Amino acid sequence: MLFADQGAQPMMGRLLAHLLICDPPHQSSADLAEALQASAGSISTLTRQLLAMGMIQKAVVPGSRATFFRLTPGMWVDLMRQRNGSLRAVREAADRGLRALAHRPTEQLDRLREFRDFYLFLEGEMPRLLDAWLARRQETPR
C-alpha cells in the first residue's frame, strides 16, 4: 500500500496503514515491531511523534504491562485542519512580501497579490469544507 503520507517517513506511513486495518485496532509496541519488521527504537520514536501530532492515542489493556496504541478517531479531519496552518504560513509570507515591496508600481505586484489572494481563499474555505464533511457524517446513519 503506497502510502504517500506527505511529510511522513516511510515507516510512519506503514505504521498508520497497519493501525488502519489491524485486528484488534489497538496494538502494543512489540506487535507493531513484529508486524512492520521494524526495530523497537523506530517504533518508540514514531509513536512519540504520532502522539505529539495527536494522530494516535495510548490505550491501556488490563493484564498487560505494555503500552498499546490506536488511531485517534477522526484524525484524518484533524490532520487536514493542521495542514491549513501551512496554507496560512504561505499566505503570511506572501503578505510580508507585499508589504516589503509596497513602494513598487502596483502592476508589478499583480502576480504576488493573486498568489496571496488564492491562498487566502483556500485558507478560508478549507475549514468550511471540513465542517461540511463532519455534518454529512453526522446525518449519515453510522
Added chain:
Amino acid sequence: MLFADQGAQPMMGRLLAHLLICDPPHQSSADLAEALQASAGSISTLTRQLLAMGMIQKAVVPGSRATFFRLTPGMWVDLMRQRNGSLRAVREAADRGLRALAHRPTEQLDRLREFRDFYLFLEGEMPRLLDAWLARRQETPR
C-alpha cells in the same frame, strides 16, 4: 521567504519566488543564475522540471538569443488541480485495501472505510472549490 513548496527542492522554491516578484516578469537563465547565486546546471534542470509541470513557460525576447522564462498565468490553481491526483491515488489505494479485505467482518473495516470516504469527499469537492475561485476572479474587476 520560507517557501515551503511541498515536494519542491529548496532551489525550486527560490526560483518560483523570484519569478513571482522579479522585474521584468520574464528572466533569462543567466538572470536567474545571477539572482539566485545558483549554477547554470541547476537552472537548466529546474527550468526543465518546471516546464514539464507547466508551472513556467518559455518566452522569446527579440534581440537576445537566450531563452526567457515566466510564470504560467493561473499556475497556482493548476497546481492544486494536479494535487488532486494524489488525493485520488490515496483513495484508490484505500479502495484496493477494502477489496482485499472484503472477507472480514464489516465493523473491522470501519476505520478504512471512513478513511476512504473522507478522501473521496475531498477528491470531489476540491475541483468545485477551485471553480468557485475562478468564478470569483472572473467577476472581480481585474
Added chain:
DNA sequence: TTTCGGATTCAGAACATACTGAAACTTCGA
C-alpha cells in the same frame, strides 16, 4: 533491593537528495 519486561535514547550505517562544475553539445551569425 533485586530482577525483569518493556520503553527510550542516540551514535552510527546505509541510503537518498540537492547542487556544483566541467565537459559536451546546440544554434546561429559571420
Added chain:
DNA sequence: TCGAAGTTTCAGTATGTTCTGAATCCGAAA
C-alpha cells in the same frame, strides 16, 4: 566552416534523512 553564446548533461561532493542495534533507563512484582 568556424567561433562564440547559450544550454544541457552528468559524475562527484556535500548534506540530510531514516532506520537499526546496543546501551540505558523505568517501574512493577517478588
